[in-house]
Every structure is written in C-alpha cells, then in structure tokens.
Amino acid sequence: MYRKGVMALAVSAALGLPYPAAAQTPVQTGGPGSENAFNPAISLILNGTYGNLSQDPAGYKIDGFVPTLGEVGPPKRGFSLGESELTISANVDHYFRGTAIIALTPENEAEIEEAYVQTLGLSHGFTAKAGRFFSGVGYLNEIHAHAWDFTDAPLANKVFLGNQLGEDGIQIKWVAPTDLYFDIGFEAGRGLQFPSGPDGGRSKNGVGSGNLFAHVGGDIGASTAWQAGLSYLSASPLERSYEDTDSTGTPVTNSFSGKSSLWVLSGVLKWAPNRNPTYANFKLQGEFFRRRENGDLTFDTGAATAGGTQTGGYTSAQSGMYLQGVVQFMPQWRVGYRYDRLNAGTTSNGLVDSGALTAADFPILAPYNPTRHTVMVDWSGSEFSRIRLQLAQDKSRSDVTDNQAFLQYIMSLGAHGAHKF
Amino acid sequence: MRTTTKILASLGLIAVASPTLAALNIFACEPEWGALAQELAGDKASIYSATTALQDPHRIEARPSLIARVRSADLLICTGSELEIGWLPLLLTQSGNSRIQLGAPGYFEASRYVARIEIPKTIDRSLGDIHASGNPHVHLDPRNIARVADALAERLVQLDPANADAFKARANSFRERWRAALSRWEKEAARLKGVPVVVYHKDMSYFLNWAGMREAGSLEPKPGLPATPAHLAELVEKMKREPAKVIVYSAYNSPKAAEFLSDRTKIPALMLPFTIGGTDKAKDLFGLFDDTIARLLANVK
Numbered sequence: 001m002y003r004k005g006v007m008a009l010a011v012s013a014a015l016g017l018p019y020p021a022a023a024q025t026p027v028q029t030g031g032p033g034s035e036n037a038f039n040p041a042i043s044l045i046l047n048g049t050y051g052n053l054s055q056d057p058a059g060y061k062i063d064g065f066v067p068t069l070g071e072v073g074p075p076k077r078g079f080s081l082g083e084s085e086l087t088i089s090a091n092v093d094h095y096f097r098g099t100a101i102i103a104l105t106p107e108n109e110a111e112i113e114e115a116y117v118q119t120l121g122l123s124h125g126f127t128a129k130a131g132r133f134f135s136g137v138g139y140l141n142e143i144h145a146h147a148w149d150f151t152d153a154p155l156a157n158k159v160f161l162g163n164q165l166g167e168d169g170i171q172i173k174w175v176a177p178t179d180l181y182f183d184i185g186f187e188a189g190r191g192l193q194f195p196s197g198p199d200g201g202r203s204k205n206g207v208g209s210g211n212l213f214a215h216v217g218g219d220i221g222a223s224t225a226w227q228a229g230l231s232y233l234s235a236s237p238l239e240r241s242y243e244d245t246d247s248t249g250t251p252v253t254n255s256f257s258g259k260s261s262l263w264v265l266s267g268v269l270k271w272a273p274n275r276n277p278t279y280a281n282f283k284l285q286g287e288f289f290r291r292r293e294n295g296d297l298t299f300d301t302g303a304a305t306a307g308g309t310q311t312g313g314y315t316s317a318q319s320g321m322y323l324q325g326v327v328q329f330m331p332q333w334r335v336g337y338r339y340d341r342l343n344a345g346t347t348s349n350g351l352v353d354s355g356a357l358t359a360a361d362f363p364i365l366a367p368y369n370p371t372r373h374t375v376m377v378d379w380s381g382s383e384f385s386r387i388r389l390q391l392a393q394d395k396s397r398s399d400v401t402d403n404q405a406f407l408q409y410i411m412s413l414g415a416h417g418a419h420k421f
Numbered sequence: 422m423r424t425t426t427k428i429l430a431s432l433g434l435i436a437v438a439s440p441t442l443a444a445l446n447i448f449a450c451e452p453e454w455g456a457l458a459q460e461l462a463g464d465k466a467s468i469y470s471a472t473t474a475l476q477d478p479h480r481i482e483a484r485p486s487l488i489a490r491v492r493s494a495d496l497l498i499c500t501g502s503e504l505e506i507g508w509l510p511l512l513l514t515q516s517g518n519s520r521i522q523l524g525a526p527g528y529f530e531a532s533r534y535v536a537r538i539e540i541p542k543t544i545d546r547s548l549g550d551i552h553a554s555g556n557p558h559v560h561l562d563p564r565n566i567a568r569v570a571d572a573l574a575e576r577l578v579q580l581d582p583a584n585a586d587a588f589k590a591r592a593n594s595f596r597e598r599w600r601a602a603l604s605r606w607e608k609e610a611a612r613l614k615g616v617p618v619v620v621y622h623k624d625m626s627y628f629l630n631w632a633g634m635r636e637a638g639s640l641e642p643k644p645g646l647p648a649t650p651a652h653l654a655e656l657v658e659k660m661k662r663e664p665a666k667v668i669v670y671s672a673y674n675s676p677k678a679a680e681f682l683s684d685r686t687k688i689p690a691l692m693l694p695f696t697i698g699g700t701d702k703a704k705d706l707f708g709l710f711d712d713t714i715a716r717l718l719a720n721v722k
Contacts, residue, residue: 121519125492175492175517181485217485225484274475331647419482419507
C-alpha cells in the first residue's frame with residue numbers, strides 16, 4: 001500500500017501533478033499520508049558503449065576549425081561506460097517548477113548538466129527559465145544525448161557549440177496565440193562555454209553571451225508535422241585558447257579575443273500514418289550553421305625567444321551542416337542515416353598575412369572540409385530501453401579516415417520521460 | 422491581467438486570439454472528451470481534439486501545433502491517470518498559459534471522477550507500461566461518461582458563468598438522453614454477459630467490466646508491448662483449450678496480430694471504434710456505444 005502510494009506519486013510528480021487527492025476521488029484509495037508524499041520525480045539514464053575505431057580517439061581533432069575543448073571526441077575504444085544521468089524534478093509551488101540533471105561521468109565526477117527553475121504559466125504565452133540549461137540554439141542542442149538518434153553529436157554541433165552548449169543565465173520565451181505555432185525568445189548568459197571560452201568566460205557584470213531564437217511549426221495533412229527554427233548566438237570570447245604545434249614542432253598556445261556570432265537554421269519534419277507512430281514513422285532533421293569570428297589571435301610558444309608571443313588580427317567565416325533521416329519500419333526497430341559536412345570557409349590570419357609566421361605554424365587551422373557518413377540501427381525493447389549499432393566513416397582529420405563502430409545501450413529507470421518533438 | 426490583455430491586444434499581438442474571447446476555447450486530449458464537451462457546451466465553445474481514434478493516446482508527441490492550441494485554451498480536458506504522461510506535461514510547461522495549469526479551473530482530468538479499475542498491486546516496469554493509478558481508459562464504461570459529464574458541466578458553469586443556464590440546460594438534456602440510452606444498452610448487452618473475449622491492449626477493460634464480458638487473453642504479452650510470435654503461439658494453444666468468442670482490437674491498432682490469431686483459431690477478429698471517429702457510425706458518444714455493442718452482438722451469435 002505504502003509502496004504503491006509512493007510510486008504513484010513519483011509518476012504523478014513526473015506529470016507535474018500532485019497525487020490525486022482523496023477529497024476529489026473518494027473512490028481512489030491510497031493517500032499521500034507520509035513526508036515522502038512530496039518527493040520529486042526521479043529518473044536515471046544508464047548508458048554504455050563498445051567502440052571499435054580504426055584511429056585512436058585520443059588524437060581526435062576536427063581540422064580546419066578552432067578546437068572547442070569540449071567533449072567532442074568519439075567514445076573510447078573497447079568497453080566504456082557513458083554518462084549516467086540523474087534527473088530530479090517537481091513543481092516548487094504553483095508558480096515555479098524546478099529541474100536538476102546531474103551527469104555522473106565514467107571518470108567518477110559529477111557534473112551539473114542542467115539545474116533550472118521555470119515559471120508555470122506567467123500567462124499570455126510567456127515562460128521564463130533561470131539557472132543552468134542547454135541553450136535553445138538550433139534544434140539538437142536542447143535535447144539530451146540519450147534522446148539523440150545517433151550515438152554522438154553532428155560534427156557541426158561539435159565545432160560550433162563544443163558538442164552541446166550549456167549556459168548559466170536566463171531564458172524568456174513567448175508563444176504566439178495563433179494556431180500556427182510561433183515562438184520567439186532570448187537567452188542572456190554568462191558565456192560559460194565555447195564559443196565564449198572554455199574557462200567560464202569573462203569576469204564582468206552584465207551579459208556574457210546572448211542568443212535570440214524563433215520557431216515556427218505546424219501540421220500538414222493528417223500525417224505530417226514540422227518545425228523550423230532560426231537562432232543567432234553572439235559571444236565575446238576573451239583569451240579563448242587552444243593548444244597546437246608550430247612549423248618547428250614547438251608546442252604553442254593560441255588564443256582568440258574578439259567577437260563570435262553564429263546563425264543556426266534548423267528544420268524537423270516527422271511523418272507517421274495518421275500521426276500514429278506506433279508501427280511506422282519517419283523523421284527528417286537538419287541544421288545549417290554559419291559562424292563569423294572577428295578579433296585578435298595571439299600565438300604564444302611560452303618562450304622568450306623570437307616568435308615567442310605575437311598577436312595579429314583574425315577573422316573567419318565558416319559553416320557546417322548535417323542532415324539525417326530515421327525510419328521506424330516496424331515496432332521496436334529503426335534505421336537511420338546522417339550526413340555531416342563542414343566548410344572551413346575563409347579565414348584571414350594577420351600573423352600569416354604579414355609574414356611574421358606561416359600557415360604551417362597553425363596546422364589545425366589549415367583549410368579543410370571535414371565530412372562524415374553515419375548509419376545506425378536500433379532496437380527498443382520498450383519506451384525505456386534501446387540498443388543501437390552505429391557505423392561511421394569519419395573524415396574529421398585531414399590526413400586519416402576513421403572507421404568507427406559503436407554498440408550502445410541506453411536505458412531509463414524511474415519517472416516516465418517526455419515525448420519532445 | 423485584463424490590462425495586460427488590452428495592451429497586448431492594442432499592440433496587435435493577440436489579435437488572432439480575439440475570436441476565442443467569444444466562446445470558451447476547449448482543448449480535449451482525446452476525442453471522447455471533445456465529444457462530451459460538444460454535448461455540454463454546444464456552440465458556446467470552440468473545441469479542438471489533440472488526438473484521433475487512429476492514434477495511440479500513449480504515444481503522442483508534444484508537437485508544435487498542440488503547444489499552439491494549449492497556449493490559447495481556456496479549458497483542457499484530459500483523461501489523466503498518466504495516459505498523457507509523455508506529452509501533457511510538456512504542453513503545460515511550454516504553453517505559457519496559466520489558465521490550464523494543474524490546480525487551475527481550466528485543468529480537468531476526467532479519470533479523477535470515476536472509480537478506476539485494475540490498480541496494480543505492484544508497480545514495476547518489468548510488468549509493461551502499467552499505470553500506477555489504474556487503467557486510464559475509463560470512457561468505455563458508459564456509466565463513467567455520465568459521472569464525468571456531471572463534473573464537466575459544473576466546471577463549464579464555473580469557467581463561463583454568463584452561459585450557466587445554457588450549460589445546465591444542455592447537461593440536463595444530455596443526462597436524460599444518456600439515461601435512456603444506457604438502459605437500452607444494458608438490455609442489448611445482456612447477451613454479452615460472460616462472453617470470453619481476447620483483447621489487443623487493456624484499453625477495453627472498462628467496457629468488458631460494464632458488459633460483464635470476460636477477458637480471456639491479450640494480444641500484447643505485457644501492456645504496451647507488441648505481440649511476439651511466442652506469445653501468439655501460446656494464445657493459439659490457450660484458445661484451443663478454452664476458445665474465446667471474439668478477438669477485438671481498436672481502430673488505432675494494427676489488425677495483423679488479431680488476424681493471425683483469428684486465422685489459426687477460426688475465432689472472428691473484430692475492430693472496435695474505441696473512441697469517436699474509430700468507425701463511421703461512432704460519430705458521437707451515443708454512436709460509439711451503439712456501434713461497439715452492435716459489432717460485438719453481430720460476432721457472438
């Protein structure tokens with residue numbers, strides 16, 4: 001009896017509902033009598049991979065693009081545990097809802113992925129969020145990795161958002177009162193991660209980075225639904241640094257200070273016969289990224305010798321995209337294909353243009369257009385378990401092709417997850 | 422609040438929403454509640470149903486068009502009991518609409534007003550997709566419709582007192598017509614009493630319970646999980662020992678598993694509307710029960 005009450009509560013809490021009160025449901029037995037009755041909804045995601053890669057993931061880099069120092073590398077060779085994700089959420093009161101998502105890394109560290117409060121009905125279509133949360137830039141960035149259709153992030157998300165951009169800040173969103181879905185919103189953040197910088201951004205009052213976004217979406221006929229989005233992320237990196245080696249093989253630290261702006265155009269289209277995805281469904285998803293950076297690049301060998309520390313202007317205009325399709329062709333089984341392409345675009349490096357250094361002193365920035373082909377097949381035992389096989393041919397590195405195979409499990413315990421579009 | 426509305430309206434921001442000020446904007450999670458709202462509110466409401474009879478209500482996604490509709494809703498009518506647990510919470514948090522949040526008068530959960538059956542004694546996901554507060558498919562017991570109608574009529578009066586007389590009159594008329602229909606259905610369904618039936622999902626339980634029919638098996642090995650060859654083979658064996666009279670499935674289910682079992686056992690497979698729009702004759706709540714009973718009677722002679 002007691003156990004039933006607590007479990008019912010956990011599920012009701014996941015719904016954002018208090019346990020159905022006995023007063024309203026005289027027929028319903030089992031009441032919220034104990035202190036535990038207000039426990040939040042808890043869920044835990046377990047995942048792990050077996051990886052087989054033709055190239056050592058320790059040397060992974062994406063050539064032609066400034067390294068983000070985010071967790072962009074593919075999963076390890078052999079067996080490895082993925083991040084275990086603990087989610088705790090509940091309504092705080094009738095004004096606010098709180099959510100904390102803590103990732104326990106295989107290195108035995110705990111990371112706050114998200115910890116935010118959001119308003120429950122400011123009314124007139126407004127919602128506000130404060131705390132740490134995944135930025136609403138693009139489509140995939142807001143979605144947790146366990147709900148992705150592939151084991152890893154698109155290359156574009158890796159180079160432009162450091163895999164996944166989380167921000168300490170606020171988000172305000174407004175949904176239009178129209179039958180065609182339309183929202184517009186902005187985020188003001190600290191500038192916690194790339195592109196602001198890997199070290200938490202500038203120490204300054206005010207806003208470190210900003211993101212504006214808008215979405216429009218609706219239904220087509222009886223079987224199709226769609227959503228398109230546009231976002232503009234603006235950041236001001238200060239001494240955003242990365243390691244490289246110059247033409248003589250000397251380790252150097254390059255750092256960029258200036259302005260970084262990123263446009264992301266995203267689109268999602270879902271099809272299921274009569275919108276009943278149980279037996280068959282198809283999802284087409286793609287995003288296009290375009291980034292401009294403008295500022296100064298400092299080259300530092302860490303030595304007082306010639307060429308020791310030099311600074312020059314740096315501008316770049318780079319882009320990238322991915323397009324993926326996933327088909328569920330029978331209950332429980334899905335197959336998918338993803339195409340990744342990055343375009344190193346145009347880069348102007350003052351230190352090279354002036355003849356002070358050569359392009360060979362910046363090997364990672366040498367123009368290169370990475371591509372990747374990925375296929376996957378997965379089986380879902382229920383809504384709560386999934387086993388996936390993914391094969392990829394990854395040309396992130398200009399000199400080698402990495403053939404990757406991953407076998408992955410993703411399982412969810414506890415409160416029921418949300419069916420996000 | 423009203424001042425804000427005026428300011429926004431004057432800015433043209435909610436111009437599109439202004440027609441909704443005339444009538445109560447109702448968002449029904451399932452077609453049966455949309456139909457009930459139609460009976461009780463008539464032209465005093467504009468009603469949108471989030472799902473159709475061809476969709477499994479467990480598996481809906483919080484897609485943009487649904488968020489947009491909830492954004493403008495004055496009243497949300499859902500089943501509750503975790504049926505919409507995958508999508509309703511997202512609709513609530515994304516809509517930015519305080520009128521329909523939990524605890525607000527615009528939030529109405531039908532299953533709270535009826536006695537739920539099949540409340541599990543043990544809650545564990547190894548038992549399939551079970552619902553802690555009992556079977557949520559409450560609308561297929563016609564007595565439940567009457568109970569929910571009473572509660573919903575009260576709610577409509579509370580939300581739109583200006584039309585209270587109209588709501589009360591419609592509720593009285595519906596109550597009368599439903600009572601008459603119920604006694605007719607009880608007579609017709611007397612022939613169904615004790616009849617063993619194989620179901621697809623546990624979505625017919627309230628109907629079977631009301632009609633006194635007996636569930637002799639389920640095509641799903643566990644609630645929410647697709648039929649497996651091993652489970653179907655077991656059912657074939659079971660049907661040889663104690664044959665059911667009919668195998669039923671809902672409009673949103675694939676007929677394959679039912680037809681497979683029917684082929685091997687010669688027990689007729691029968692599609693039932695499940696909700697409004699599931700069959701041509703299930704145009705409203707009366708048609709839903711008329712057609713469900715008629716189809717069953719035609720197959721259990």
